Amino acid sequence: MAKAERIRIYDVARVAGVSVATASKALNDTGRMTEQTRERVKQTAAALGFRPNAMARALTQQRSFTIGLLTNDTYGRFTLPVMAGVAEALVDQGVSVFLCGIEDDAALGQIHVDAMRDKQVDGIIAAGKRIDRRLPVDLSNLAIPVVYVFTEGPEDAITLVSDDEQGAREAVEWLVQLGRKRVVHITGPASFASVAAREAAYRDVVGAGAQVLNGPWSEAWGHEAVARLWDGAGPHPDGIFCGNDQIARGVVDALRERGVDVPVDVSVVGFDNWEIVAAATRPPLSTVDMNLKEMGREAGRLILQLAEGKAVSAGIRKLPCKLLVRQSCGSALRASHSNGEARLGI
Amino acid sequence: MAKAERIRIYDVARVAGVSVATASKALNDTGRMTEQTRERVKQTAAALGFRPNAMARALTQQRSFTIGLLTNDTYGRFTLPVMAGVAEALVDQGVSVFLCGIEDDAALGQIHVDAMRDKQVDGIIAAGKRIDRRLPVDLSNLAIPVVYVFTEGPEDAITLVSDDEQGAREAVEWLVQLGRKRVVHITGPASFASVAAREAAYRDVVGAGAQVLNGPWSEAWGHEAVARLWDGAGPHPDGIFCGNDQIARGVVDALRERGVDVPVDVSVVGFDNWEIVAAATRPPLSTVDMNLKEMGREAGRLILQLAEGKAVSAGIRKLPCKLLVRQSCGSALRASHSNGEARLGI
DNA sequence: CAACGTTGATAAAACGGTTTCTCAAGCATC
DNA sequence: GATGCTTGAGAAACCGTTTTATCAACGTTG
Numbered sequence: 058m059a060k061a062e063r064i065r066i067y068d069v070a071r072v073a074g075v076s077v078a079t080a081s082k083a084l085n086d087t088g089r090m091t092e093q094t095r096e097r098v099k100q101t102a103a104a105l106g107f108r109p110n111a112m113a114r115a116l117t118q119q120r121s122f123t124i125g126l127l128t129n130d131t132y133g134r135f136t137l138p139v140m141a142g143v144a145e146a147l148v149d150q151g152v153s154v155f156l157c158g159i160e161d162d163a164a165l166g167q168i169h170v171d172a173m174r175d176k177q178v179d180g181i182i183a184a185g186k187r188i189d190r191r192l193p194v195d196l197s198n199l200a201i202p203v204v205y206v207f208t209e210g211p212e213d214a215i216t217l218v219s220d221d222e223q224g225a226r227e228a229v230e231w232l233v234q235l236g237r238k239r240v241v242h243i244t245g246p247a248s249f250a251s252v253a254a255r256e257a258a259y260r261d262v263v264g265a266g267a268q269v270l271n272g273p274w275s276e277a278w279g280h281e282a283v284a285r286l287w288d289g290a291g292p293h294p295d296g297i298f299c300g301n302d303q304i305a306r307g308v309v310d311a312l313r314e315r316g317v318d319v320p321v322d323v324s325v326v327g328f329d330n331w332e333i334v335a336a337a338t339r340p341p342l343s344t345v346d347m348n349l350k351e352m353g354r355e356a357g358r359l360i361l362q363l364a365e366g367k368a369v370s371a372g373i374r375k376l377p378c379k380l381l382v383r384q385s386c387g388s389a390l391r392a393s394h395s396n397g398e399a400r401l402g403i
Numbered sequence: 404m405a406k407a408e409r410i411r412i413y414d415v416a417r418v419a420g421v422s423v424a425t426a427s428k429a430l431n432d433t434g435r436m437t438e439q440t441r442e443r444v445k446q447t448a449a450a451l452g453f454r455p456n457a458m459a460r461a462l463t464q465q466r467s468f469t470i471g472l473l474t475n476d477t478y479g480r481f482t483l484p485v486m487a488g489v490a491e492a493l494v495d496q497g498v499s500v501f502l503c504g505i506e507d508d509a510a511l512g513q514i515h516v517d518a519m520r521d522k523q524v525d526g527i528i529a530a531g532k533r534i535d536r537r538l539p540v541d542l543s544n545l546a547i548p549v550v551y552v553f554t555e556g557p558e559d560a561i562t563l564v565s566d567d568e569q570g571a572r573e574a575v576e577w578l579v580q581l582g583r584k585r586v587v588h589i590t591g592p593a594s595f596a597s598v599a600a601r602e603a604a605y606r607d608v609v610g611a612g613a614q615v616l617n618g619p620w621s622e623a624w625g626h627e628a629v630a631r632l633w634d635g636a637g638p639h640p641d642g643i644f645c646g647n648d649q650i651a652r653g654v655v656d657a658l659r660e661r662g663v664d665v666p667v668d669v670s671v672v673g674f675d676n677w678e679i680v681a682a683a684t685r686p687p688l689s690t691v692d693m694n695l696k697e698m699g700r701e702a703g704r705l706i707l708q709l710a711e712g713k714a715v716s717a718g719i720r721k722l723p724c725k726l727l728v729r730q731s732c733g734s735a736l737r738a739s740h741s742n743g744e745a746r747l748g749i
Numbered sequence: 750c751a752a753c754g755t756t757g758a759t760a761a762a763a764c765g766g767t768t769t770c771t772c773a774a775g776c777a778t779c
Numbered sequence: 780g781a782t783g784c785t786t787g788a789g790a791a792a793c794c795g796t797t798t799t800a801t802c803a804a805c806g807t808t809g
Contacts, residue, residue: 113765156502459795
């Protein structure tokens with residue numbers, strides 16, 4: 058039952074009674090011919106189930122309708138949503154995506170980059186998990202367009218990152234508007250650029266009395282930070298802005314174990330909107346969503362433009378984050394409901 | 404600085420002073436010629452940095468050195484490790500992987516399958532998240548080899564799944580060997596085939612006194628199940644085998660909140676080894692690892708053989724699981740340490 | 750020395766499309 | 780009626796490889 062032979066344009070031309078050249082032009086809406094001929098060829102092709110061989114087409118057109126997605130984010134925390142967005146933006150154009158995970162292995166990275174070049178990809182999207190770290194490959198003079206997402210690129214690169222400062226600002230302002238007077242910031246290692254950006258926004262909003270605790274990106278650190286805050290002297294916080302959802306979950310769990318009510322006594326907001334963590338926290342975590350999928354879509358659009366030869370201005374583009382309000386920061390007067398979750402527009 | 408022109412085999416031939424045909428054969432180790440000529444061509448190619456155009460090559464060879472990975476597992480819980488294994492098995496052979504996420508959208512699936520056909524993929528790996536559900540696409544008469552991983556395929560398909568029964572058996576036997584007398588099973592919805600398989604193994608090991616609680620695959624269900632067991636009449640369990648890590652985490656959290664000590668009073672084992680959940684649980688969760696990466700490697704090997712025209716016997720292949728002992732089931736006499744974790748061989 | 754294998758290398762034909770060039774026919778213009 | 784322009788279509792070149800068929804040169808053999 059399997060169809061062994063694929064239909065070639067040669068077959069279409071023969072059946073439609075035209076030359077191969079005419080058939081090609083008819084199907085691609087190029088060249089000149091009577092509308093009647095064009096239509097006849099198209100119908101013949103459809104009837105025969107003709108699909109052009111992408112390899113042959115790529116050979117002449119110098120376009121493979123293929124792009125490479127290079128990433129060192131094996132676990133997929135950041136890359137998967139990005140990937141989904143990229144694919145979504147490109148599938149309509151018939152562009153497929155090579156996924157290449159390279160860990161932090163420069164040699165493996167080179168292998169994949171070489172493979173991409175051999176396969177004539179129209180562009181490469183380099184995606185990472187830190188905006189202040191580079192992938193272990195050099196893509197700078199490649200004759201192929203490159204877009205950097207969530208990773209550091211060369212000076213004159215086209216780079217997409219989330220607007221950490223804006224996202225953090227929204228989160229902290231939300232806590233303040235809820236009436237919280239003592240908001241502290243429990244976050245990751247100070248060496249991360251995003252930690253600095255979020256901290257800066259936090260400090261800017263709360264002004265005097267800011268307190269920042271740095272530690273690892275783990276639930277355990279959330280527990281420990283709560284211990285420090287509650288076991289130490291001085292008044293306890295009534296609002297906690299966490300650097301990511303894992304820390305936030307640790308914080309919420311620790312507070313519950315101490316009998317501190319979230320969100321009645323303390324409001325907690327996370328960062329990342331990692332569903333598996335944020336949604337399973339009790340109560341579900343309000344958090345800042347980085348719109349990774351939209352970043353992927355934008356990356357897809359950009360790489361497509363570049364592949365088509367259009368110019369795209371270089372530089373770093375910060376895409377806005379969105380505060381996602383769940384139950385961990387208290388009943389919010391301003392929250393408008395949708396799908397059981399309240400979203401605060403950007 | 405960017406190299407505009409790519410080196411073609413034509414250039415290599417000219418510089419080496421041979422014909423294109425000879426150059427091709429020299430580089431592919433085919434044909435006949437003096438070893439001297441072959442070496443000269445190879446060195447010329449290396450010096451010029453020649454890399455063959457994969458499109459052109461695919462056109463003649465009828466092999467694109469490309470495979471498609473089709474999946475409906477958007478979150479990547481199952482697919483990402485599989486993907487990593489597939490890529491690992493294929494990268495040496497110069498084979499690249501198209502990743503195509505299709506949710507449960509049949510139309511989208513068809514688009515991706517068509518795109519793969521157009522791009523002449525040498526094979527398709529269909530990966531899912533349930534062994535008893537099919538992807539919403541028909542790959543049965545495609546003239547392209549297909550391997551099914553963690554999803555249901557046609558009767559005569561080549562299918563890879565984890566050996567749930569064996570994994571569950573190891574987990575429950577481990578609990579029994581630790582001296583646990585009342586082991587219950589808290590698991591997912593009975594409609595899942597893997598739930599049935601794990602339950603069967605559990606019942607087989609514990610014999611009379613088996614108790615199974617079905618619910619959703621969530622932490623919340625873990626909490627609720629513990630409430631039922633501890634608030635109800637009768638003796639409390641001293642061992643709990645959970646259907647997945649999320650349930651297990653809910654169970655462990657619930658027990659801690661009740662003051663029940665894990666692992667002193669109760670031993671808990673999960674299933675899946677979803678690191679983000681299992682490792683963050685306090686104490687870290689013993690769990691059954693499904694060896695997804697190895698499944699991916701095996702899928703890669705199989706699709707490669709099929710692409711090369713070799714025959715592969717059809718049928719369902721169950722790959723063994725591995726019990727991963729952490730701290731949630733108590734000090735294990737038999738546990739041998741490695742990397743701070745004890746692994747029990749299969 | 751004629752017939753015959755081998756050997757090393759090349760010319761040319763694929764592969765399946767796209768694109769450029771050429772050309773005959775039809776028609777308007779002067 | 781000769782000239783020129785437009786239109787519709789096809790022949791052929793091309794993209795960059797691989798592969799097949801061909802062939803000259805060179806022993807070997809009878």
